[in-house]
Amino acid sequence: MTRPQANRMKRPVDFLLIFLMNLTAPPLILLWTAVGIFLFPALFFILKAATGWNAEQITRRLIWVYGRGWLAIMLPFIRSELIGIKRDKIKPPCIYVANHLSFFDIYCLAVLPSFNVSIAIRSWPFKMYWYAPFMHMAGYIDVENRQWEDIFESAARILSNGGALLFFPEGHRSRSGELQRFYSGAFKLAVETGAKIVPLCIKGTNEVLPPGRWWLSPAKVTIKALEPVDPKSLADSSSHRLIRKTVKNMMRQSLAEMTLDSAGNTDIAGSECSL
Amino acid sequence: MTDREIIELIDKSIAEEFELDEAHMKPEALLFDDLELDSLDIVDLVVVLENAFQFKIREEDSIQEIRTLGDIHRFVINKKKELDKQ
Numbered sequence: 071m072t073r074p075q076a077n078r079m080k081r082p083v084d085f086l087l088i089f090l091m092n093l094t095a096p097p098l099i100l101l102w103t104a105v106g107i108f109l110f111p112a113l114f115f116i117l118k119a120a121t122g123w124n125a126e127q128i129t130r131r132l133i134w135v136y137g138r139g140w141l142a143i144m145l146p147f148i149r150s151e152l153i154g155i156k157r158d159k160i161k162p163p164c165i166y167v168a169n170h171l172s173f174f175d176i177y178c179l180a181v182l183p184s185f186n187v188s189i190a191i192r193s194w195p196f197k198m199y200w201y202a203p204f205m206h207m208a209g210y211i212d213v214e215n216r217q218w219e220d221i222f223e224s225a226a227r228i229l230s231n232g233g234a235l236l237f238f239p240e241g242h243r244s245r246s247g248e249l250q251r252f253y254s255g256a257f258k259l260a261v262e263t264g265a266k267i268v269p270l271c272i273k274g275t276n277e278v279l280p281p282g283r284w285w286l287s288p289a290k291v292t293i294k295a296l297e298p299v300d301p302k303s304l305a306d307s308s309s310h311r312l313i314r315k316t317v318k319n320m321m322r323q324s325l326a327e328m329t330l331d332s333a334g335n336t337d338i339a340g341s342e343c344s345l
Numbered sequence: 346m347t348d349r350e351i352i353e354l355i356d357k358s359i360a361e362e363f364e365l366d367e368a369h370m371k372p373e374a375l376l377f378d379d380l381e382l383d384s385l386d387i388v389d390l391v392v393v394l395e396n397a398f399q400f401k402i403r404e405e406d407s408i409q410e411i412r413t414l415g416d417i418h419r420f421v422i423n424k425k426k427e428l429d430k431q
Contacts, residue, residue, distance in 0.1 A: 218384060218385065241381075250364075251363055251364035251365070252364075253383060253385070253386070254383075254385045254386065254389060255383075255385060258385055311362075311389060311392070
């Protein structure tokens, strides 16, 4: 479905681009991360004084800016296409659910129109000590080690304050590129809070940085927001299993269409917009 | 229903619901570690079994002891026999 195009014949210019990307992007990302960590305290207090936002909102805003910086660094090497990412259509409060192909996915989601997003993820990202303090300050939710009641309480508070949640319902990155089984957390939360689900289909990030590979490769990345799913609109609005299956079918179909579009349109210049 | 049919129905229902590979549906498979179910999946698992066999199991104390797929097989087979006797 979204398998990397590893077998495509590479031209000399492709190897040159890979070399340039790996020569420039990782050091710039390291520098950007170090600058971000260094400037965070000062920016935090400036934003606190200027906006009156709470600590979670300020941290989420700064993380969003950091994600935008990542994208700017990658931009010379990534052709991008955004479909349906419109503020009025997918604005919080809502629950974003995205397929997961790469470590790079999380940074791509800086394209979302709102910065006020808390990410619900497994426990291992909280072990990245350079990110962990900011993840805690932003109210990110460890869905692996916390009890459901505790997760629900945090998530409901974020939604009621006008924020959004982001889940990767597959739980981990797909190594085959295919959509994997979906866990139920995001969908159960939608049922219990009444929040809409916004499905996000990501394609191409596994060509940039697939699981298990440590070097970057230029690629086309497409992010498509599907029509939001309101739990109340389904035949059995109390069934998170039904919502899970409905959303997964929508995403499976859309990813298949995106793959077909991509295969039928290899010359994509002019049809893209910037990340 | 024979025990074999019960086991097949359990395996098929669970594999379909959680999109598991039927090759992984072995009696010794641990629900959390091998089949990678989580605590919310266990709630769904109860619903799936209740729908498949048309009896209530959520109030049964012995479901707390279930750790493997084989435990589920034994639990449902025993429960079915119990109900057939009544």
